[in-house]
Amino acid sequence: MTTSFRPDALIAQDIDAYLAQHQRKTLLRFITCGSVDDGKSTLIGRLLYDSRMIFDDQLAALEADSKRVGTQGQEIDFALLVDGLAAEREQGITIDVAYRFFATEKRKFIVADTPGHEQYTRNMVTGASTADLAVILIDARKGVLTQTRRHSYLAHLIGIRHVVLAVNKMDLVGYDQAIYDAIVADYAAFAKSIGIAAFTPIPISGFKGDNVTAPSSNTPWYAGPSLIEHLETIELDADTDRAKPFRMAVQWVSRPNIDFRGFAGTIAAGTIAPGNAVRVLPSGKTSTVARIVTFDGDLDIAVAGQSVTLTLADEIDCSRGDVIAIADASPQVADQFEATIVWMADDALLPGRGYWLKLGTQTVTAQVHAPKYQVNVNTLEQVAAKTLDLNAIGVANLVTDKPIVFEPYADSRELGGFILIDKLTNATVAAGMLHFALRRARDVHWQSVDVTRAAHAQQKGQEPKVLWFTGLSGSGKSTIANLVEKKLFALGRHSYLLDGDNVRHGLNKDLGFNDADRIENIRRVGEVAKLMTDAGLIVLTAFISPFRAERELVRAMLPAGDFVEIFVDTPLAVAEARDVKGLYKKARTGEIANFTGISSPYEAPERPDIRVDTTAETPEAAAERIVEHIMGVWSPDL
Template sequence: MTTAEKDTSYKTDALIASDIDAYLDTHQHKTLLRFITCGSVDDGKSTLIGRLLYDSKMIFEDQLAALEADSKTSGTQGAEIDFALLVDGLAAEREQGITIDVAYRYFATEKRKFIVADTPGHEQYTRNMVTGASTADLAVILIDARKGVLTQTRRHSYLANLIGIRHIVLAVNKMDLVGYDRATFDKIVAEYTEFATSIGIDTFTAIPISGFKGDNITALSPKMPWFTGPALLPHLETVELDQTADQARPFRMAVQWVNRPNLDFRGFSGTISSGSIRPGDAVRVLPSGKTSTISRIVTLDGDLDQAVAGQSVTLCFADEIDCSRGQVITAADAPAEVADQFEATLVWMDEDRLLPGRPYWMKIGTQTVSVAVQEPKYQIDINTLEHLATKTLDLNAIGVANITTDRDIPFAAYAEDQDLGGFILIDKMTNRTVAAGMIHFSLRRAQNVHWQATDLGREHHAAMKHQTPAVVWMTGLSGSGKSTIANLVEKKLARMNRHTFLLDGDNVRHGLNKDLGFTDADRVENIRRVGEVAKLMTDAGLIVLTAFISPFRAEREMVRGMMQPGEFIEVLIDTPLADAEKRDVKGLYKKARSGQLKNFTGIDSPYEAPESPEIRIDTTAMTADEAAQMIVDYLIP
């Protein structure tokens, strides 16, 4: 190669590199739109996304070849491509021709980048739809032109609006199968408008399309000259995002991580959810309420003079104040509210129904707290929007209930701030996500009721009695011998001049819990009340003995969580069901076997034995007196 050729080659390479850099720079600064497609089964959601990927040239040649081959296998006629196969990745989805999981896909045009979530249409997968919608800016609600507005159309529209998606596109799909008839389109739009208005959707964009044929997807179709636009993709490219609104709200940032690489640096890292911040601005840390000013805004690319909503930064304070993960940094003059009781909407996402009173983990922002859900105020009928009376929530049900956290947390109404107002509930035993929730407001009593400090605390009461408070929680089947053993333990402790109190399952139902039955929900509330009473008694310095079936691990762990570390002693009175049934002094098992007594533990209601109790009493190997002495020896070594 001559010198001139080399020079030309170098210049060409430099130009190519320059073009690539320019392209990457342009691509990097494009806005990003996150949207979901949802609707009823077989409305064409996956086909539409496949068409968008195809038309935006986001399919590689080998993918296209595989797609054409798969289309022939799936039975697509002629040379047509089955675009749904680009998105339906699970074998089960392809076999059934439906979407089960949430499929996320990325594509880009010259004007904007997109992340699209293809959400399931089946009612049983509503929880997957909620997951996909939780981060979306826009929802494309698909309707099959042949079927019109269906229950799932209403359900997904209601959820999209509930979750706070501000931009709705009504895509009336499969217009090719109704002869591109304008009257059909207008009828569907009119019906949807009536429903949308009733749930608070003021505006939406209606577009007649054919995802399979490509009509009105990237450009207006000559087959529907009566529709003047916009086509779907141009609308997605130009819809205005709400980032400006986020920046206009007061400053909020939940702390994800305390950044302390050395003794000379301490910062608090997180993503700004709203507002803006500059060095010198006064801030308040919640829930403690301590204040400081910002000394630095640190990023990997250097310090900033200003940071705004959506940016991930590390904030440094001018003062050494306590701040940790889960706390929220806010503008000092416009702090978020702090409370521990709220009204919220719940979307139940678990096959096991809600048990009011049972403690769940609540993940809100970057913190996790324990929460109890009260009996729902009502459940919402998606078709009629009627408020229905209910005592619980089943899978996919939407209801409104009061919730109580175990501590004060900073929050905002979900309609104002999704980061501080949205949460999920997690089952403490299984770690399954059971619900998604949106806070409406704090309850007035959360603001009006305050803890009254007293001069004499639990340490003083315990010292007066010369003993260490404890809760001996005896659990086991009916007839296992709990009450007998508990009574013997109390008598032995009395002879040792110990101050005790015995809470027996039958006795508390004569007074404190006389209003409760034996459903799972009532059993949960029964144990919650007893736990609160036991806690007060340990504050008084007593050794509390209990004898309750308490069949659920979650509630026993709830009571353990109320006590001081080491104060809760779980005792499993381990008696085989057959032996307990033989004793049956009260005749309860006989009634349960005959169907006269419902929800009886061990027969038609489950018993969850402790996995790691402090004490296990094998009643087949020792007498009641020996069992009682074993417990006393544990308490008083």
């Protein structure tokens, strides 16, 4: 018996060659979606199994689990490879997005198994946001269902250009071509109605393996490719991205030493080379590329998908959130847009509330207006809506607190797709796609004036501020605010008091007391207060202003330190006992809805600038202390 011997160097050489070949393979990201129990997890498990991406110990565990929880006798339940959560195995459904990697000789793949249940539509949107292709599964016994339509609509909405219609469980209908053809015709009619121009139908059985990795003899009437053959040969969007104008969002500024200043990021579209003229947005400053720096050395050219550091020939202002673009074909800059929004939070959208909007590396405050309409994904009907609830899809205008660099989502996912984040919880509440900038965003410009805010303040000999009194109805806000203004007036200060009831007789007479109207009420008052401080005034406001987010929104409108939050802290029982206007009594009997403290929440300030305990301090003493604070005499008992 002879034994062949191979030196370690040759083995290492083979490994290096294999790794190099593997790295050259293109990567396809795709999702599987559809209704509950259409076989998405089973299909992915079959792909992993047939591509030999399962270790021996995983296979042994899978066989044991299949015997324990499966219903197929001794056969392998491939869905268990993907349904990793215990809750999923117990319920037999997928409730999270499971990502799996596998590879064939021709291509690498990352597949996202997305939930089929309507309750978890937001998870499906998450999985689809980075996908190049969607595999829409349909149970051959059930045909096109509501979730089939919903997920197809979302996939198209999110910009997935490649769609595979996998008619699954053909083994359970006897591989009947007539059933397959009827399902394809039904889906084709729906796909056309939502704008899907083309899709690839394939009859499969994820459980049996028919037409998954190889053609099946059970479907002699089908002459198309197997699923894996189609996935291996589909043209990727990367080539299309490289043909677009150059775009790179700046992720961070690299300053390893005094002689080097580079701008790092991933190229979203186009190509770039040293000497190319570029424009930095939103400032609009121009320069040329001096070097393209990478860990492995400088490049002569860089393309979409590469992470690089650019150095510019000129010292211009550029920081995280800016976008470097080719100079003669730059993206747009605006602060008002129309957008499609997919609401992903349990609490409904509050129009007018300030949310963080994150688009690429840009983060700004955005307010969403009341929806123009909500989309019924089954009928495609545009339904009137005042807000958006969990999983709802609607079209609305939104406004950002400063201009951002963007392109319509149809042209660029990177500069057109955004998420909304709740400022208090940091939870992602929505995903969205920008359509276009509103005309007023382009045609309305800020008019420069010669008499500035500082000049107004100097003329009046005071520092403008907003004294924001907040607290329950009956807490004493208006009483204390009125005393403070009288003291300021006596001191020769220029001030104005905006009272909650008074502004509702004019400026805000069109607003009610639901959450959305309360938010708009505070937004308008904040804008008025800002204009008054620009005129050099000390502005006092006495409003319940029940939500922290809106109080912080007003604070953000003003220069640092100019917003003084004064919490008039009165227990509910004390405020209700006073009940000067009889409002609590009406709220208790149901005559007044959405009353703060009774049927609507009050979010007390967590760190107010000044706290007034009305159970321990008289209004006169509180007013005196507030004036001392404003005049620069700090009292430690705040």
